Amino acid sequence: MTDSYHHGDLRRQVLTAAAEVIAEHGVAAVSLRDLARQAGVSHAAPAHHFGNKTGLLTALAAEGFERLADELGAADGLREMGVAYVRFALEHPAHFRVMFDSDLLDADNPDLVAARANTRQRLRAGVGDRPEQALAAWSLAHGFATLRLGGNVIGDDAAEIFRGIAATVFQG
Known part of the structure; x- marks a missing residue:
């Protein structure tokens, strides 16, 4: 609308x-x-x-997934996709907070379903046919972003901190 x-x-x-x-x-x-x-x-x-409020939060989440998909699509390689994910979370904390809280959203909303699918497709493009690696990478980026937003990870450059962690975990 x-x-x-x-x-x-x-x-x-x-x-x-x-x-x-x-x-x-x-x-x-x-x-x-x-x-x-x-x-x-x-x-x-x-x-x-x-x-209603659920509709508003669902629209915000759908917008967030579309923005995240754009960020992921512009990243080169798995590690940089993780960096893009972290940057997105830090630059759009409200979107990030509602996107993954299913209790707040109308999971059947067509815009949300499409936006989630688009984001998943971009993530899959970065990891290919390796679902365990995709889940590990997502968990690492999501966990780091959540910790950073909560003030539990400090440091000047979140992207560089994440790159270091990703290099350690994924060896390259």
Whole structure:
């Protein structure tokens, strides 16, 4: 849905505002009413685009998977795909937080299903026909990104730290 209102693209505005709220205060702080108030529209306007909070978070997750797929597609090799994954998580923490929390999402949403499939396809392209290596690489990148977002891994350059870890784990 790409309806626009007199003040611009409300859908985009609500998604951006929701990502800011999640990044700063967590998912529990997201309220369609508050986002509508912030946008200066009626409380029903965001519901027109998303239905409810689950719809909003699902749209945010689908957007995140599409962005992640783009990042992965631009990476050269498995290690750099891991770096791209970590960078994505650190640059888009709200998307990252909702993308993998199935309790928050409508798993049957066609946009989400398509975005997840696109991301999986990009990941598979990086590892070929080695599902165990794909899962190991994903686990390493996801775990590192989650630890970094939680303040449990420190250092100036997350990408370089991850490259070092990946080189140790995957020997090359």
